[in-house]
Amino acid sequence: xxxxxxxxxxxxxxxxxxxxxxxxxxxxxxxxxxxxxxxxxxxxxxxxxxxxxxxxxxxxxxxxxxxxxxxxxxxxxxxxxxxxxxxxxxxxxxxxxxxxxxxxxxxxxxxxxxxxxxxxxxxxxxxxxxxxxxxxxxxxxxxxxxxxxxxxxxxxxxxxxxxxxxxxxxxxxxxxxxxxxxxxxxxxxxxxxxxxxxxxxxxxxxxxxxxxxxxxxxxxxxxxxxxxxxxxxxxxxxxxxxxxxxxxxxxxxxxxxxxxxxxxxxxxxxxxxxxxxxxxxxxxxxxxxxxxxxxxxxxxxxxxxxxxxxxxxxxxxxxxxxxxxxxxxxxxxx
Numbered sequence: 001x002x003x004x005x006x007x008x009x010x011x012x013x014x015x016x017x018x019x020x021x022x023x024x025x026x027x028x029x030x031x032x033x034x035x036x037x038x039x040x041x042x043x044x045x046x047x048x049x050x051x052x053x054x055x056x057x058x059x060x061x062x063x064x065x066x067x068x069x070x071x072x073x074x075x076x077x078x079x080x081x082x083x084x085x086x087x088x089x090x091x092x093x094x095x096x097x098x099x100x101x102x103x104x105x106x107x108x109x110x111x112x113x114x115x116x117x118x119x120x121x122x123x124x125x126x127x128x129x130x131x132x133x134x135x136x137x138x139x140x141x142x143x144x145x146x147x148x149x150x151x152x153x154x155x156x157x158x159x160x161x162x163x164x165x166x167x168x169x170x171x172x173x174x175x176x177x178x179x180x181x182x183x184x185x186x187x188x189x190x191x192x193x194x195x196x197x198x199x200x201x202x203x204x205x206x207x208x209x210x211x212x213x214x215x216x217x218x219x220x221x222x223x224x225x226x227x228x229x230x231x232x233x234x235x236x237x238x239x240x241x242x243x244x245x246x247x248x249x250x251x252x253x254x255x256x257x258x259x260x261x262x263x264x265x266x267x268x269x270x271x272x273x274x275x276x277x278x279x280x281x282x283x284x285x286x287x288x289x290x291x292x293x294x295x296x297x298x299x300x301x302x303x304x305x306x307x308x309x310x311x312x313x314x315x316x317x318x319x320x321x322x323x324x325x326x327x328x329x330x331x332x333x334x
Contacts (some may be wrong), residue, residue: 005148006032009140011174013101014201014224014256015053016096016136020156031201039143040268041082049091056224058097058132059085060125077128081139090287094120100136102225103129104177105163105170106313113174129204130177137181139288154182164190164221164228164248192219192230192328193245200243211241224256238269263289263325265305270323281309281321287324296327303327 004024010017018039038050080088089096097116104111105259106129113228114126119263127135133265144153162184171188178186189197203210211217214234221228229249235242264286270278277285288307295305304326 005156007156008039017053042084044082054082055084059088062097090284093283097132100129100132104173106252132138135175136178140181146178158186159189159190160186161194162188164192164230192221219262227252227254260286260290267323284309292325296330301327
């Protein structure tokens, strides 16, 4: 049976994004138009809304804390995924699982073992990097199947992107996570190549003019947790240009997360110049800086935004600290 939909899943370090194309809507000889598939998620306690992306974050909630958390994803362990997970994790960082994708390529640990959240107290339920990744994919599958009951995701042409620098073990673990999520047949595509394929698709009719005299193309993929470099050779032939990937960069642990930390350290110097913030308050600050960064880098960004770290207990409000992030400073740091 030929799949009706082509579905691409970017299982990112910090965000998961899904796009799809309906093969029945394309004209003869034309590529089907791709569009983003919004992902429902918890955005506040008791409130669900669809967003263009799902933060790749999981909060290991207790049964008493959020018993309704089970209803939005398929796995049995109590937890919350997405935007609310980040909000809750800012308050209780020991229960927050992030960067599962980065752990998939960490050869020094057992990536199938329940090790996340790393360093969490014994009473916090743990999950493996593979299972955490599977929970995001299961969430995607559940959202898709609810929207397309006659065309379940497992029956579609599913493309799952991975960093070009992922080794064979990390790729195998990514496929294992997809299988656990009920997606046994997926095609892995390297993220920089996916970006280049998009370029090729946009220039199907004028590729020679678009490439000009270019002989080497460098694709730089700056992600949430890593930066990937891919070098592609372009050869001119009578049948048209031929592209060959000839090199892949090392796995560089440099991405948007690092910028969030850098902004948080800058704000920490304003908030508490005499001594570092506690681990809990610094985690809150990182979350606030991430939110402010995304707002300041948007098209209608304000000149500056305040970031606030709350106190605790009876000093919740009185002990709050505030700093300001300026738009031009954030842009200069990108």
